[in-house]
Amino acid sequence: MKTKSLVTNAIVAALYVAITGILAPISFGALQFRVAEIFNHLIIFNRKYLWGIVGGVFISNLFFSTMIGYDLVFGVGHSLVSLVVASGLMRKKLNLNIWVKFSFNTLVFTVFSALIAWELYLAFSVPFWFGYLTVGIGELGIMAVGAPLMMFLDKKIHFSERIGSE
Template sequence: MRKQSVRAIAMQAIVAALYVVLTWAVAPLSFGAVQFRFSEIMILLVFVDKRYGPAMILACALANCFSPLGIVDVIFGTAATFCAVECIKRSKSLLIATLWPTLFCVIIGVELNVVSDLPFLFTTFTIMLGEFVVVTCIGYPIFKALMKNEALLKLIKLD
């Protein structure tokens, strides 16, 4: 296992903390059957540098600690994020990378169906739609521009 620099660890901690704060700041939009979790854009940092993966997984778990569904959301939400992170790490295309978080919203749909007795298909669709809007429609153009800015890219890479 490769040693990480203090800077890399600090950057991961900052990213995780920012994700949690952004999620809680708009909490009514971050949880429930219709979600627009704007902090999810940050999952695309994993495309830039795979080492952001653990920070994103931890951030999701921490943000979900105060979800209305409690520990169930910590487990299911973190599982969905873990799956998305693992697929983003292997993606060769930024556009494809943006689609993984949306795909794994199926896990959240199952969670809300089982725990809250919400209709599976409709709930999964609304959660996927929110994730698609945030990560693909908003996050993709932001990260596409970021990837063209060498100075900014160098700043966020964990070298």
């Protein structure tokens, strides 16, 4: 990993951790709105962002979660699986419209929220479908609202250029 990519991913991870920490009361549990999840959309601009996002999730769960063991496995697993699936499938269709990519990415993260629902079931006996519904709605909402914000920020920051070429 080149220095530029490493530093950029460290910044993404730090921002993820800061936002999750500040909003910790709403970032964990059966009813969660983890605002930092908007960073998942960075994968659309360059798959190298995977490391910063996953690192941010790992550190956030390590320092702010009340169920660290579960969150390190299921929360990090959710992010890693979702990012790999989304980036892998989008890569096969490079000519997709950016809004289609945002929508697809949002859908992937929402579908794989089942991993968090399973975690809540195992840790707290939250009924799976209830947990899936509540976490899925939170993920869908954050990712849907985050897409236009990330598009706006990209026009100012140029995410693809910040991390270096693939």
